[in-house]
Amino acid sequence: MKITCRFCGANVDSSAKICPGCGKVIPAYKGAELGNKNQFSTDRERDGLAVSRLTTQTPYAATRSGRQMEKLDENYGTPKARKEHHPDNYDPRKDTKTSPYSTGTGSGKQAYRSVFSNGLANVIKFIIIITVGMFLYAVGKVFIVSHTNYDFNLNDNIQLESSSYGEAFDSYFEQCRWWFDFSVNKVTFTGIDKDGVEYKMVFGRAPDGQTAVKELRIDGKKITTEDADIMSTYILGMFMTPKEIKHVSATGKGL
Structure with missing residues (x-):
């Protein structure tokens, strides 16, 4: 199923976490993960992603807004940032910054x-x-x-x-x-x-x-x-x- 990114208008899969066009978190993914636990459980069983590891695998968690991301990373939204912060390219061992994706409570x-x-x-x-x-x-x-x-x-x-x-x-x-x-x-x-x-x-x-x-x-x-x-x-x-x-x-x- 395809959906439209509201930030850049690109067509992306509904299961995508980050838009490959602009690098921002897709709100539809946030709602799917928080509102449909059964679907998330199925995805977790398929790809092995545990809930506790979500913030580690995804540098900028879905709980962050675009404005918050810009405060955390001045290059947010640029091609360089999209490449750097894409889950497939992210390496926690090389991340020397304060974890911007950890949610404080x-x-x-x-x-x-x-x-x-x-x-x-x-x-x-x-x-x-x-x-x-x-x-x-x-x-x-x-x-x-x-x-x-x-x-x-x-x-x-x-x-x-x-x-x-x-x-x-x-x-x-x-x-x-x-x-x-x-x-x-x-x-x-x-x-x-x-x-x-x-x-x-x-x-x-x-x-x-x-x-x-x-x-x-x-x-x-x-x-x-x-x-x-x-x-x-x-x-x-x-x-x-x-x-x-x-x-x-x-x-x-x-x-």
Whole structure:
């Protein structure tokens, strides 16, 4: 069946999507596709064109008017444009323009919500990464300090019972707690001995480069380096404390 293009007057098949004379969308095709679903289904089964692929196979969809096309392509209607935009010559891989044939729906609020959601998701991911990084950093610092030894420059005939701060404090204190204080960027230890006395220590670097207790508080009272040598007066005795099993469950005999 032949119909007449209302733009250029050319005779074209009623099943044609675009006029070969002027390159414009044939309104009759638009009405046939939207008003006769059975006919479209038959055409789809014949040529394999799915509804979802219609806008991909046809560069300028039937929902666009001639005025809209001219805004999208200044060469619309010319022989060059007809050749370029003909379905048989169209290659989506070479189309670098914003898809002029995609039909927008809605008021645009969904797009704003998508941008906001993506931004919020990135912020949450960034916070999680930073939090995990800080946690691993704190655990690493505590592990290094607790497994560090201190050279007290003792005579060879004096043997220490512990070889690290962790072993010494486990032997000396009944309760031990290690943590990393981000406010001072220092490893901190709190312990309570068998008499209920609380020791709070903040670790740092000694003048000789060793890891040492730079600040000590005993039951809240600060011990300064002017009052005593913290390492020799207080910490050395903890390294000399004999190791003992403090929990019955550790012997394997139960409670």
